Amino acid sequence: MEFNSYWYLGLGVLSILLLIYVYLKTRNPRSILLFLTMVGLGYIIEAVIYNFGHSYRYYPKLLMYDSFYDSNMGAIASNALALPIAATFIAVLRKNWLWILFFVCLFAGTEWLFLKLDIYKHNWWKIRYTVLGLLLVYFPLAKVFYSLLLQSLQGKLHSILLFLIISPISASFQFTPIMFFSNRYYELGWFETFSEDTTAFSALYYISACLFYVWIAKFPWKLKWLKYVVTPCLMYLLNLFLQKAGILHSQVWWDPWFYLILSVFVLKITVTISKHLTNGPQKNT
Known part of the structure; x- marks a missing residue:
């Protein structure tokens, strides 16, 4: 070492x-x-x-x-x-x-x-x-x-805190495999190397994803299970668009599947934490 x-x-x-x-x-x-x-x-x-x-x-x-x-x-x-x-x-x-x-x-x-x-x-x-x-x-x-x-949180404060709480979870699970396993990279030409491009675009990626998770978790779904279908479908379409645009380059077979599963996993965490923030600490501890 x-x-x-x-x-x-x-x-x-x-x-x-x-x-x-x-x-x-x-x-x-x-x-x-x-x-x-x-x-x-x-x-x-x-x-x-x-x-x-x-x-x-x-x-x-x-x-x-x-x-x-x-x-x-x-x-x-x-x-x-x-x-x-x-x-x-x-x-x-x-x-x-x-x-x-x-x-x-x-x-x-x-x-x-x-x-x-x-x-x-x-x-x-x-x-x-x-x-x-x-x-x-x-x-x-x-x-x-x-x-x-x-406190028991509602409205904008609830959304802001929820976003901040889930964002490191989403960012870490999204970017750690890239650093250790080189499963994907993003090519945009913003910086001199792919690793700099990938790091910068990954930040925009996780921020956008977390804003979506907060919205879809708080949306009043009549069929609650539907959000767990919509989320991976939209994630698949996003990755497909990024690939067609020449931005996303997957380098291993499991890369697309990992991010589809990750989107459902992070959404589930978002829903769970959202309930905790709404209920307040007295009902959770």
């Missing part, structure tokens, strides 16, 4: 241990929903500044065959584990501003250290952007979201 890998794996393991601590401390499933919410928020931010903006680059050396997919693994350690778990810790355990300042300094220091170790590089990003984003937006929003998750 490479020197770089230990740092990223260590960051990921410590973060997971912190999440386990939060859950065992509270025994509250809403802590996991908040964690997913913060991952979902982080993914949207990353789609803008990292996937399309190429703000920074990670070098965890975990996927040696493709440098950009390897960078994505570093992004996962940071934005799918470390940051959202710290936000969950702060919000669920109701930590004050001193704790927020502590974590802001901790992440700024970690970012500085990774830069010095040459296992992470800024393109146009600055450490001060991280500090301001965490201090003024990300950590305070975690507290707001958690207070909302402790």
